[in-house]
Amino acid sequence: MSAAPHPELRLRPAVEADLAAIAALYAREVREGVATYEYDVPNDAEMRRRWRAIVEAGYPYLVAEFVDAGAATFAGYAYATSYRTRIGYRWTVENSVYVEPACHGRGVGRALMRQLIQxxxxxxxxxxxxxxxxxxxAASVSLHERLGFQLAGVFPGIGRKHGRWLxxxxxxLALGDGKVGEPDENVPGLPLR
Known part of the structure; x- marks a missing residue:
């Protein structure tokens, strides 16, 4: 008797139909966690607005799902967006990655981040x-270290949530040529001025 096949982890661009699962995962983190310092859970319209703004600006927004016998189960999401809004930062992105608690330790965050970096x-x-x-x-720090990110700094007590300073x-992480050579002036995101 052969063992049942393991579900396949699949990554793809997020679509509007994914927003309910994305919003539910983010809402849990807003209410219970400290990965975000947001206090109020964004409503569906706000999550749709945020997703649309990221995608329309040309940044990647990914979903991970496990596929088993043709059925897909949402596992997490990741996206990149502008690190800062000033035009001189337009070659730098900030990443966000969230994984369903039931999927922790199954390579979802690593797969999402590798694709996002690529x-x-x-x-x-x-x-x-x-x-x-x-x-x-520690899990997020370790994930980023394994992907080659280097510590740039720690801001002690810069945020407050759930009654404590964080x-x-x-x-x-340097992408492509990093900080050497001439950059492409036509990267997505901020409009050229």
Whole structure:
């Protein structure tokens, strides 16, 4: 008797139909966690607006799902967006990655981040910054370290949530040629001025 096949992890661009699952995962983190310092759960219209703004600006927004016997189960999501809004930062992106708690330890975050790094590099971005809420989030720090991110700094007590002061860790990864050579002036995101 052969063992049942393991579900296949599949990554794809997020579509509007994914927003309910994305919003539910993010809402849990807003209410219970400290990966985001947002206090109020965004409503469906706000989540749709955020997703649309990211996608229309040309940034990648990915969904991970496990597929088993043709049925797909949402496992997490990741996206990149502008690190800062000033035009001189347009070659730098900030990543966000969220994984369903039931899928932790199954390679979902790593797969999402690898694809996000690949997509952002192909788009001409030169640096990716991870802004990790709660400096004690060892799993996120470790994930980013395994992908080659280096510690850029720790902001002690910069945020407050759930009755405690929280550190924020920033890590950075060079994409493509990183900080050497001339950048592509036509990267997506911020409009050229």
């Amino acid at each position: 997509d952002c590099t192909a788009l001409g971005f030169r640096q990716m910054v991870a802004v990790i809420g709660d400096g004690s989030n 550190d924020t860790v920033q890590m950075v």
